[in-house]
Amino acid sequence: MADTAATIDLRGVTKRYGRQRAVDGVSLQLHAGECAILAGHNGAGKSTLMKSILGLIQPEEGTVRVLGELAHSKAAARARRQLGYLPETVALHPSLTGSETLDFYARLKSLPTAGNRALLERVGIADAAHKRVGGYSKGMRQRLALAQALLGTPRVLLLDEPTTGLDPASRLLFYEIVGELRARGAAILLSTHALAELEGLADRVFVLQKGKKIADGSLADLRRQADLPVRIRLTLAAPPAGLPTGWQHIGPQRIELQCANADKIDHLRQAQDFAGLRDIELEQPGLDEMYAHFLRREPAAATRQEQAA
Secondary structure: OOOOOEEEEEEEEHHHHHHEEEEEEEEEEEEOOOEEEEOOOOOOOOHHHHHHHHHHOOOOEEEEEEEEOOOOHHHHHHHHHOEEEEEEOOOOOOOHHHHHHHHHHHHHHOOOOOOOHHHHHHHOOOHOOOHHHHHOOHHHHHHHHHHHHOOOOOEEEEEEEOOOOOOOOHHHHHHHHHHHHHHOOOOOEEEEOOHHHHOOOOEEEEEEEHHHHHEEEHHHHHHHHEEEEEEEEEEEOOOOOOOOOOEEEOOOOEEEEEEOOHEEEEEEEHOOOOEEEEEEEEEEOOHHHHHHHHHHHHHHHHHHHHHHO
């Protein structure tokens, strides 16, 4: 039974191209006010999933619902007006100005154009509103493409590699905008390779490999699933005379310990007993590390199953 509270609700979705399963039995739910990362190598099935949510692709198996409607049904037409999409490859007509481009997309979605100037200001290209898009830099085109995705204050936002071509200041602006939309209750699904940049924004992470979902959860959930070591680093006033088991020198007055997440509290208590303690640093495994771990884990598990058989 579908989760009626889910803004995006995929159940057992499978899509084949010939013999290849681009998406293989994927289920995922995303609720209002959640920002989720869709992670996976090229060819993992990310774009196929997004096109399924958009209603551009109909799966052979399973269901895709957006705002309560089947994504490929006629009834979903109204729901699609509340959906914003930023594709990985942005194709904008070079002869149109930025303002004309945004007006064009607004009319396609049957939306008024009155607020388009403010939207161009929000993404930082209002000064170039009357310049032809053919003269825009790559970053400016990406900002304009983001503006069209934001038309109508969408309840669902699908972003495929949205920070491509953006400089650091533009990326910060993008993260700020995403944070605002999430606070307003939008459900945001974001496909990206820049995982570390988005750790602070992500409520959920879905990891795909060869069309299958191999991990799903919050950052805390994934850390528990991965069970990667935590690093504890201490800065001391003077080099210690001796070190307890597990601790290692990483500098004249710095030492480090790698431990299981479940043991970190005990080791932090132990750290406070070091003479001349000046600083404690706790480094949790980042999203990049966890992503790499899950990708390595699946082939290893499959090999073990084959050997057991």
